[in-house]
Amino acid sequence: DVQLVESGGGLVQPGGSLRLPCAASGFTFSSYWMHWVRQAPGKGLVWVSGINSDGSSTSYADSVKGRFTISRDNAKNTLYLQMSSLRAEDTAVYYCARDRSSAFDTWGQGTMVTVSS
């Protein structure tokens, strides 16, 4: 079965850093674009970042540009989101998702990130 499993969430102070891994299984990870999408409590989904299949091209929402870095290790079938200079408004459930035809066809269960002092 195709599966994505996020981890690494937790409580972090404003200005702090956190790295979220997303472990992929059940498909040829190195063949797919991958994304991070977040959802603040009680709010809608927000696309955060995407990366192409070999990691050579990345893109970011304006709200995280310069603070977040997406990367991947195709040998380990793992996607990452390095988050720094975290703000209260970054508090959200973070989902990784697989790309298919410029959509998100498989989702992980999400990991909660809370930015608070």
Place this chain on the structure above:
Amino acid sequence: QTVVTQEPSLSVSPGGTVTLTCGLSSGSVSTSYYPSWYQQIPGQAPRTLIYSTKIRSSGVPDRFSGSILGNKAALTITGAQADDESDYHCVLYMGRGSWVFGGGTKLTVL
């Protein structure tokens, strides 16, 4: 800043038909935006329903259909069931590796 618009809430009677839309604050949605639709029960991960405007994701019943209606993308649910009561999200590909979600529609079946 481009805003993707969705109805905040809609209701439908059991067995009825409802259409949810996904528009742009400026301009028209076309297939070039690769509109896709997701169903989400609060507290759970989203489930992909439709991608590339009208292609149903694996396992999605054919009472869910996608289209372009006028200047918007649309998700139509035909023969609504109680368990269709969920939040529905659309997303558009804006080009240059950028995607924008709408605010979501809360669908009530009553």
